Amino acid sequence: MSNDSDGFEIERFQWVGKKVGFYGSIFIIALISVFPILWMLITSLKQPGNVVAFPVEYIPRDPTLENYRAAIEGAPFFRYMLNSAIVATGTAIVDVFLGALAGYALSRLRFRFKLPVLLLILGTAMLPFIARLIPLFSLARSWGLLNSYLGLIIPYAAFQLPFAVWIFQAYFKELPDSLEEAGLMDGLSRVGVLFRIILPVSAPAMATAAIIVFIYAWNEFLFALTFMTEDSMRTITVGIALYQGEFQYPWGTISAAVFMSVIPLILFMLFFQRKVVEGLTATGKA
Amino acid sequence: MAETAESSSRSPDTEGSGRQNRLQRYRDLQFSEEELAVILLTPVVSFLFAVSFYPIFDTIVGSLHTGYVLEMNPRQFVGLENYRNLFGEGPYLDQLLNGGGIWNALRVSLIYTFVSVPIELALGLGIALLLNRDFKGKYFAQAAILFPWAIPTVINARIWAWMFNGQYGVINDLLMRVGILETQFPFLAKPDTALIAMLFITIWKTSSFMALILLAGLQSIPDHLYEAARMDGASRLRQFRDITLPLLKPTLLVALIFRTLPAFQAFGLPFGLTGGGPSSATTTLVLFDHQLTFNRLNFGEGAATATLITLIAAAIAMIYVQTLYEPEVR
Numbered sequence: 001m002s003n004d005s006d007g008f009e010i011e012r013f014q015w016v017g018k019k020v021g022f023y024g025s026i027f028i029i030a031l032i033s034v035f036p037i038l039w040m041l042i043t044s045l046k047q048p049g050n051v052v053a054f055p056v057e058y059i060p061r062d063p064t065l066e067n068y069r070a071a072i073e074g075a076p077f078f079r080y081m082l083n084s085a086i087v088a089t090g091t092a093i094v095d096v097f098l099g100a101l102a103g104y105a106l107s108r109l110r111f112r113f114k115l116p117v118l119l120l121i122l123g124t125a126m127l128p129f130i131a132r133l134i135p136l137f138s139l140a141r142s143w144g145l146l147n148s149y150l151g152l153i154i155p156y157a158a159f160q161l162p163f164a165v166w167i168f169q170a171y172f173k174e175l176p177d178s179l180e181e182a183g184l185m186d187g188l189s190r191v192g193v194l195f196r197i198i199l200p201v202s203a204p205a206m207a208t209a210a211i212i213v214f215i216y217a218w219n220e221f222l223f224a225l226t227f228m229t230e231d232s233m234r235t236i237t238v239g240i241a242l243y244q245g246e247f248q249y250p251w252g253t254i255s256a257a258v259f260m261s262v263i264p265l266i267l268f269m270l271f272f273q274r275k276v277v278e279g280l281t282a283t284g285k286a
Numbered sequence: 287m288a289e290t291a292e293s294s295s296r297s298p299d300t301e302g303s304g305r306q307n308r309l310q311r312y313r314d315l316q317f318s319e320e321e322l323a324v325i326l327l328t329p330v331v332s333f334l335f336a337v338s339f340y341p342i343f344d345t346i347v348g349s350l351h352t353g354y355v356l357e358m359n360p361r362q363f364v365g366l367e368n369y370r371n372l373f374g375e376g377p378y379l380d381q382l383l384n385g386g387g388i389w390n391a392l393r394v395s396l397i398y399t400f401v402s403v404p405i406e407l408a409l410g411l412g413i414a415l416l417l418n419r420d421f422k423g424k425y426f427a428q429a430a431i432l433f434p435w436a437i438p439t440v441i442n443a444r445i446w447a448w449m450f451n452g453q454y455g456v457i458n459d460l461l462m463r464v465g466i467l468e469t470q471f472p473f474l475a476k477p478d479t480a481l482i483a484m485l486f487i488t489i490w491k492t493s494s495f496m497a498l499i500l501l502a503g504l505q506s507i508p509d510h511l512y513e514a515a516r517m518d519g520a521s522r523l524r525q526f527r528d529i530t531l532p533l534l535k536p537t538l539l540v541a542l543i544f545r546t547l548p549a550f551q552a553f554g555l556p557f558g559l560t561g562g563g564p565s566s567a568t569t570t571l572v573l574f575d576h577q578l579t580f581n582r583l584n585f586g587e588g589a590a591t592a593t594l595i596t597l598i599a600a601a602i603a604m605i606y607v608q609t610l611y612e613p614e615v616r
Contacts, residue, residue, distance in 0.1 A: 026416060030430035033494065036445045037433065039456055043448070054470070056459035102330040111323040121330065124338040126543075128551050128599050130572045131592035134348065134579060135341035158337035161330065189316050219438035221554040222572075226580070237438045241558050251448050258441055265436045269429045276432065280495065281502030 037262060043255035044068065051252040067256040074250075077257050079232060080239035081264075087152045087224075087235060088217035092210040094157040095164040099209055100202060102161075103168025104194055108180065118169075125162035129222055137226055147233045152224060156217045164209040167279065171205035172198065204278075211272055212279035218265070236261045342596060348589035368590040386566030388591060391574035397481065398570060399549040402488045406545060407538070409489065410496025417497065418504045432498070434491045443558025446487045450474050450559075477567030480560050484568050488555060496541055503537025504530070543606050547599055571595055 043051055045063040048070070071077055105111070106118050136155050137146075145151030175198070183193040224235040225242075234242070240257055243250075269276065317325065349368055351361040372388050386394075417428060434442070449456050452472030461467040473479045507530065515525045553572040556562050562569035562577065569577070572595065579588030 022416070022421070026421075026427050029413060029416070030427050032490070033431050033433050036442070036449060037437070039449060040445055052454045054454050054459065055462075056454065056456050098330050098333065101326040105323040105326040109319040109323045109326075111320040114323075117327060117331065121334060124334050126547060126599060126603050127338055127342055128547075128572075128592065128595045130551065130553070130575050131345045131596045132338060132341035134585065134589065134592070135344035136337065139341075155337055158334055161334065165330070190319065190322050191317065194322075215436060219436075221438065221440040221557070222576070237440050237554075240444060241440045241554075251451075251454075254444060255448070258445060261441060262437055266433075269432055269436055273425065273429050273432065276436075277428070277498055280498045 037259070037266075040255045040259045040262075043252060044259050046252060048252050051255075067252040068260070070250070070253045071256040071260065074253055075239060075243055075257070076232065077236070077239060077260060080234050080236040081261060083149070083228075083233060084218050084235040084237070085264075086149050087156070088214045090149060090153040091156040091160065091217040092213045094153060095160050095213045096206050096210050098157070098161060099164025099168045100199060100206065101194075102165045103170075103172055103205075104198060106165065107169040107172035108175075108198075109190075121165050122162050124158070129159065133222065133226060136223075140227060146227055147230045151227050152217075152220075152235075155223055155227075156213075156220060160213045160216050163212060167209045167212070168202070168205050171202060171208075175201070207272075207275050208279040211268070211275050215265075215268070215276070345589045345592045345596070348585065349593045351589075352586040364586065368586040372587050372590050386569055386574070388571075388574065388594075390566050391569050391571045391591075394481070394567070394569055395550055395552070395571040398485065398488070398552055399546060402485050402492075403542065403545050403549055405489050406493045406496050407541065409493040410541070411500050413493060413497035414500040414504055417501055431494045433494075435495045437491075439491070439554035440558040442487065442491060443555045446483070447474065447559050450483050474560050475564055477564055480564060480568050484555060484559055487559065488549065488552070492545060492549075496545065499541045499544065500534065500537055503534045507533045539606060543603060546602055546606070550599060550602065551595070 042058070042060060044067045045065075046057060046060040046067070047062055047064055048066055050057055050061065051067075102121065106114065106121075132155070140146050140151045140154075145154070179197055179201070180193050183197045184190075188196060218235075219237060220235075221237045221241065224238045228234050228238060240254065240261060243254060243257065348361070350363060350365060352364050352368070413431065417424070417431075421427075437445075450458075450473045452458070452475055453470055455470075455473075457473070458467065458470040461471075462469070471479070473483050511529050511533075512525055515529060520528070551572050552570045553576065556568045556570050556573045557576075560568045562573050571591065575588055575591040575595065578584050578591060
C-alpha cells in the first residue's frame with residue numbers, strides 16, 4: 001500500500017470514528033432518557049410474583065396483563081385521566097383566548113404604559129406557587145370550587161397566562177402591518193380586524209400556546225393535591241402519587257398505571273414535537 | 287380614525303345578508319387603539335391581580351397572624367412571632383415531628399438548586415451542541431430526549447423510587463452486575479445518597495429542557511460569523527469561546543431564570559420520591575412549608591415560610607437580571 005492510500009485510510013477511519021462517536025452519544029442520551037419509561041413497561045408486563053425478584057428480570061418471563069387489570073380495578077385510573085384531560089383542556093382554552101387578546105394589544109396597538117403592563121403580566125410568572133396556595137384554597141372553598149374542575153382551571157390559567165401572552169405577542173409582532181391596513185381600508189373596525197383577520201391567521205401560535213399550557217396543567221401536582229380532596233375528582237398525577245396497595249407497595253400495579261398515564265404524553269411528543277419545541281423556545285427566548 | 291362604512295362596496299363579503307349584518311356590527315365597534323388596548327387588557331390584568339397578586343398579599347398578611355384559614359379559630363395579629371418561632375428553638379413536638387426545621391429546609395433547597403442548575407446547564411449545552419446539526423433520525427432522537435421533561439414530576443418521582451428501591455431496584459441490579467456494588471444499597475434510606483439521588487433525577491429530567499432552549503439560541507447565531515472565524519484560522523474551541531458563548535448569553539440568562547425558580551420551588555419530586563426523608567434530608571423549603579401547613583395546620587408559620595420563599599425567589603431573579611442583562615444585546 002502506498003503512503004497516499006494510507007492517508008486516505010486514516011482519514012476514512014477518523015471519519016467513521018467521528019460518525020460512530022456522534023451517533024453513539026445521541027443513542028446513549030436517548031436511551032438514558034427513555035429508560036425509566038421502558039422500565040415501567042417491562043415491570044408492568046411481569047408476573048405479579050416476579051416483580052419483586054432479585055436479581056432483576058430484564059425480559060419478563062410469561063408476560064401478562066395482570067398488572068393492568070389490577071390497576072384498572074384497584075383505582076379509577078381512567079376517571080383520573082378524564083379529570084386531567086378536562087382540566088388541561090379547559091385551562092388551554094382559557095389561556096389561548098385571554099392570551100391572544102392581551103398578546104394582540106401588547107404587540108400591535110400603541111398605548112401608554114405598554115412596557116409596565118407587559119412586565120406586570122410576565123412578572124406574575126415569577127411568583128412562587130406555594131405563596132398563592134392557601135389564599136386561593138380558602139377562596140376556592142368559600143366559592144364552593146373545591147373538588148370542581150373550575151377550581152383548578154382558574155389558578156392554572158392564571159399561572160400559565162404570562163407564557164401564553166408571551167407566545168402570542170411574539171407571534172403577532174412578526175405579522176406584516178399590511179394585514180391590518182388592508183382590513184381597515186376595507187372598512188373593518190379594529191375589533192373586526194382582530195377577530196376576522198388577526199385571529200384566523202394565528203392558528204400556529206394558538207397550537208403552540210395550547211400545547212404548552214396543556215402539558216403544564218396535565219403535570220401540575222401541588223394545587224391538584226390540595227384542591228381535589230375527593231377521590232373521584234383527583235387528577236392522574238395525584239391519583240398515582242397517592243396510590244396505596246392493601247398490603248405491600250404494589251410496584252407492578254403502579255408501573256401499569258404509570259405506563260397507561262404516559263401514553264398520551266408519548267403520543268403528544270411524537271405528533272406535536274415541533275409545536276412543543278416551538279413553544280419551549282418561544283417562552284425561553286426573551 | 288379614517289375608516290368608515292362607506293367602503294363596503296369594496297368588501298369581499300357580499301354573499302349573504304346575515305354576513306352583511308355581522309360585518310355592520312363590527313364596523314359599529316369603533317375604538318381608538320388605546321381604548322381597545324384597555325378593553326383587551328382589563329380582563330387579563332384583573333384576572334392576574336385576583337389570582338396572583340392578591341394571594342401573595344394575603345400570604346404576607348397571614349404570616350403576621352395565627353389561626354389563618356381555620357374559621358373556628360379566627361386570625362389574630364401576632365406581629366413577627368411566626369418568624370421568631372420558625373427560626374427560634376420551636377416547641378419540642380415540632381422538633382420531634384420535623385427533625386429539621388427551616389434551616390435544614392433552606393439548606394436542602396439551596397443545595398438542590400445550586401448544584402442541579404449548573405450541571406443541567408452544562409449538560410444541556412452539550413446536548414444542544416449535538417442536536418445543532420442535521421442527521422438521520424433527528425426527529426425521534428429529539429422526541430426521546432424530550433421525554434423526561436414531559437413526564438409529570440411526581441409520577442417521575444414514583445418511577446425513580448422504584449428504580450432506586452433498596453431491595454429490588456434495577457439500579458442496584460445494574461451496579462452489582464457492573465461490579466460497583468457487592469450487595470444491594472438502600473439509596474433512598476440514607477440521608478446523603480437520598481439527596482444525591484434526588485439531584486440525579488432532577489438533572490436527568492431537566493437537562494433536555496435546557497438543551498432545547500439553548501438550541502434555539504444556537505440556531506439564531508448567524509453562520510457567517512463562524513465562517514469568518516474559520517477563515518482567520520480560529521480553532522473550534524476559540525470559536526466556541528469567542529462567538530458561541532457571548533452570543534448565547536441572553537439565552538443562558540433566560541434558561542437560568544427559567545430553571546432556578548422552579549428548582550427553588552421543588553415539591554413533587556421529594557414528595558413522591560422520599561416524602562422528605564430520611565430524617566428531613568430531602569425536605570425542600572416548599573415541602574417543609576406544605577408539611578407545616580397541612581400536616582400540622584400551622585397556617586401562620588406556613589405563611590411566614592411562603593413569604594420567605596417569595597422574597598428569596600425575587601432576590602434570585604433580580605441578581606440574575608443585574609449580572610447578566612446587557613442593554614445593548616437586543
